[in-house]
Amino acid sequence: MSVFWQSVLAVFAAVGFYTVLHTVYELICAHMLRMHGSAELTLYGDGCDPSCEQLIRTALHIRKQFLPGMTVTFIEIGAGQGQNVAKHLAARQNIMYLE
Numbered sequence: 307m308s309v310f311w312q313s314v315l316a317v318f319a320a321v322g323f324y325t326v327l328h329t330v331y332e333l334i335c336a337h338m339l340r341m342h343g344s345a346e347l348t349l350y351g352d353g354c355d356p357s358c359e360q361l362i363r364t365a366l367h368i369r370k371q372f373l374p375g376m377t378v379t380f381i382e383i384g385a386g387q388g389q390n391v392a393k394h395l396a397a398r399q400n401i402m403y404l405e
Contacts, residue, residue: 345376352384353392353403362395379404 347365351358362380369376379402380392396403 345373346379347376348379348381350381350383351392353380353382353390354384354388356391359391359395362392362399362401366399366401377402 347368349361349365351361362378365378369378378399380396382390382392382403382405393403395401
């Protein structure tokens with residue numbers, strides 16, 4: 307086998323070895339940090355605005371999928387005219403709601 311083909315095989319082997327090591331790191335180390343780490347998300351908005359519900363549901367999805375230890379705080383900055391969707395979601399989904 308020529309030196310060129312040996313070099314090509316060595317490069318493929320190095321890339322494969324790095325890929326295996328990176329996958330093991332992601333599965334073990336990053337997963338453990340994600341489960342035991344902490345994060346905080348603060349949302350500001352009008353709780354009566356319909357887009358507020360989507361914002362809170364997106365934050366809940368992120369907490370469920372990626373950061374289970376994340377605390378979510380919603381700060382009301384609206385006038386409070388109408389049905390307050392954010393207040394109801396905060397009560398049901400373990401979100402701190404501040405007026």
